[in-house]
Amino acid sequence: MRTLVTFILAAAVAATTHALTPAAGGTASANPISDSIRSSWNGAKRNIAESAEQMPEADYSFRPVPTVRTFGEILAHVAGANYAFCSAAKGEKSPFAEDDFEKTAKTKAAIVKAVNDSHAYCDGAYTALTDATAGQLVANPFGSGQSPRSSQLIGNIGHDNEHYGNLVTYFRIKGMVPPSSKRQ
Numbered sequence: 001m002r003t004l005v006t007f008i009l010a011a012a013v014a015a016t017t018h019a020l021t022p023a024a025g026g027t028a029s030a031n032p033i034s035d036s037i038r039s040s041w042n043g044a045k046r047n048i049a050e051s052a053e054q055m056p057e058a059d060y061s062f063r064p065v066p067t068v069r070t071f072g073e074i075l076a077h078v079a080g081a082n083y084a085f086c087s088a089a090k091g092e093k094s095p096f097a098e099d100d101f102e103k104t105a106k107t108k109a110a111i112v113k114a115v116n117d118s119h120a121y122c123d124g125a126y127t128a129l130t131d132a133t134a135g136q137l138v139a140n141p142f143g144s145g146q147s148p149r150s151s152q153l154i155g156n157i158g159h160d161n162e163h164y165g166n167l168v169t170y171f172r173i174k175g176m177v178p179p180s181s182k183r184q
Contacts, residue, residue, distance in 0.1 A: 031130050031131045034133075037150060041153065041156075045122075047180050048115060051075070051171070052108075052116075054176070055174075060075075062174065064173055072105075074166055075114075075115055076101035076111050077102050078159070079101045080100055082119065083122075085153065088139055090125045090128075091139075095121070098141075129149065136148065136149045
């Protein structure tokens with residue numbers, strides 16, 4: 001929860017800064033909050049997608065200790081959770097159960113496809129988000145009640161970033177540089 005609150009505050013600060021800074025066209029954004037959320041999504045999505053591509057298939061079964069998910073299982077979990085969060089934001093039933101891909105996607109090709117397909121599905125929710133729709137209440141996929149549409153999308157970004165942190169550790173243990181560090 002602390003991570004989600006920190007992320008929301010960071011997004012609000014970024015949105016405020018973005019709103020005060022003219023966009024590339026020389027004018028301020030009409031939707032600075034949703035633009036900020038979309039920008040954060042694009043960063044998280046890029047890190048996950050590049051991680052899925054970078055790790056060799058032989059290392060998809062790597063787990064540092066027996067009590068944690070393998071590299072591939074983390075990505076399959078992220079794909080399933082993407083559908084849960086984004087279907088809630090879209091106001092529709094998820095086309096997949098959260099754990100479907102952990103149970104069924106066992107090869108790198110199948111997991112990469114699941115990740116990429118989940119990203120494409122989520123892109124629709126992030127693209128449709130405006131500052132006006134961000135506060136609309138939607139069903140909470142992980143509990144009872146409702147929460148703002150933006151909360152589901154911000155929660156998804158936080159979840160993806162949390163698991164990207166796991167993947168970074170796996171890359172480092174394997175002596176590899178993770179995607180976000182390669183870009184620096």
